[in-house]
Amino acid sequence: MLAIHLTQFGEPEQSLKVVDVPEPPAPAAGQALIQVEYAPLDHHDLLLAKGVYPVRPELPSVIGNEGAGTVLAVGADVTHVRPGDTVLLPFGTFAWSEQVLAQAAKLTVVDKSISLDQAAMLSINPVTAGLLVESRDLPAGSWVLQNAANSGVGRSVIAFAKERGLRTINIVRREELVTELEELGADIVLIDAPDVAARVRAIIGDDPVLLGLDGVSGGATSLLLDVLTEGALLVIYGYMSGEPFTPDQNVLKAKNITPTEFWMYQDEYLPRHPALGAESARLVAEGGLTLPSARVYEAKDFAEALAYLRKNGKVLLDFNPHRG
Missing domain, CATH: 3.90.180.10 (Medium-chain alcohol dehydrogenases, catalytic domain)
Known part of the structure; x- marks a missing residue:
């Protein structure tokens, strides 16, 4: 055979x-x-x-x-x-x-x-998404932030978050993806740009954003750090940019953000x-x-x-x- x-x-x-x-x-x-x-x-x-x-x-x-x-x-x-x-x-x-x-x-x-x-x-991809959404125990209605939202993992994150009563903020790179992801159940879909944090705040006000999912790494991480709030968890699960995870340590400390790398086959x-x-x-x-x-x-x-x-x-x- x-x-x-x-x-x-x-x-x-x-x-x-x-x-x-x-x-x-x-x-x-x-x-x-x-x-x-x-x-x-x-x-x-x-x-x-x-x-x-x-x-x-x-x-x-x-x-x-x-x-x-x-x-x-x-x-x-x-x-x-x-x-x-x-x-x-x-x-x-x-x-x-x-x-x-x-x-x-x-x-x-x-x-x-x-x-x-x-x-x-x-x-x-779907199992990864489920594990990522479960990375932090969040009450219903909480916001989950992610980049690479159009990827196989990203689309599945939208589904798993919706299933658990969570809302998603999704960063993409192409305009045509906005409507497509909204039709899949995404709550907010924004184009990758330096003013993402301001646009998020214009929509959600002072709501905390305590879980970020990074499938890109490199320079893209900074946009997630701009949006995440005090005490957030940032889970790095992919490196689509081809660049290492090199966040601004001052931002991590100032917001008390905890970064962690994820691999779905860890024993836990x-x-x-x-x-x-x-x-x-x-x-x-x-x-x-x-x-x-x-x-x-x-x-x-x-x-x-x-x-x-x-x-x-x-x-x-x-x-x-x-x-x-």
């Missing part, structure tokens, strides 16, 4: 290879055998391939941080899932293979009303993944969350998919050789 192996840490174009590997054995007790349907190819995967991601498997290895599949068979003592179920692949089960074995207890079953391609994108967060994955699936099924569509490539055409990612963004790999 087909799989994609990381052969060495380095440039993905040279280190990721389409290979033929034996099918997995029958599932042992507590395991499930899964036909992988779709698995995203994202920049997180390229960081892993380069060896700069916190996860470093022994090589050669299948990689792929996210995906969804159909249960083909289960081992003894498995009651949580059954053949035919659509499931999200858990952390630690690499997705880039036609079939994989996984611990059944870690699988999240999702409703079949959710398309397989949407299911494949539920495990990282892992127990929340299944529940947030299930909540993400429910929100998608109910229409409360729509994940951005992605270009689909058959897994055998991985080189073309990688080239597309480099120029255009996230793609989905189709690992089901029997799809019509």
Whole structure:
């Protein structure tokens, strides 16, 4: 069967290879055998391939941080899932293979009303968003501030915040995104500019803003610091600018703002993944969350998919050789 192996840490174009590997054995007790349907190819995967991601498997290895599949068979003592179920692949089960074995207890079953391609994108961005919104216990009606609001995480933050009775202040870089995000449930959407703080205050008055989510870092962080109020928490979860987190320390001290870096696979967060994955699936099924569509490539055409990612963004790999 087909799989994609990381052969060495380095440039993905040279280190990721389409290979033929034996099918997995029958599932042992507590395991499930899964036909992988779709698995995203994202920049997180390229960081892993380069060896700069916190996860470093022994090589050669299948990689792929996210995906969804159909249960083909289960081992003894498995009651949580059954053949035919659509499931999200858990952390630690690499997705880039036609079939994989996984611990059944870690699988999240999702409703079949959710398309397989949407299911494949539920495990990282929406779960990250849920964890970010939960970073601070805020009363209903509180404001959550974020940049990169049009990203996969940002759109999911809007949905999770709305679900918890929180309101969002969203910073974007293009005018056409304002109406689009408002239609998704964003309360305030503003264009990135030096006067963001003044425009926020013109809308919300003296309301505190105690949680900021930074997916950009670099110079973009200063706009968040301008808006955040005394005693706020600033969570840095991404570096889309390509620049490090270098905030003005004087501003942090003056406002008593606590900065913290976030990685969704820290031990403290892992127990929340299944529940947030299930909540993400429910929100998608109910229409409360729509994940951005992605270009689909058959897994055998991985080189073309990688080239597309480099120029255009996230793609989905189709690992089901029997799809019509």
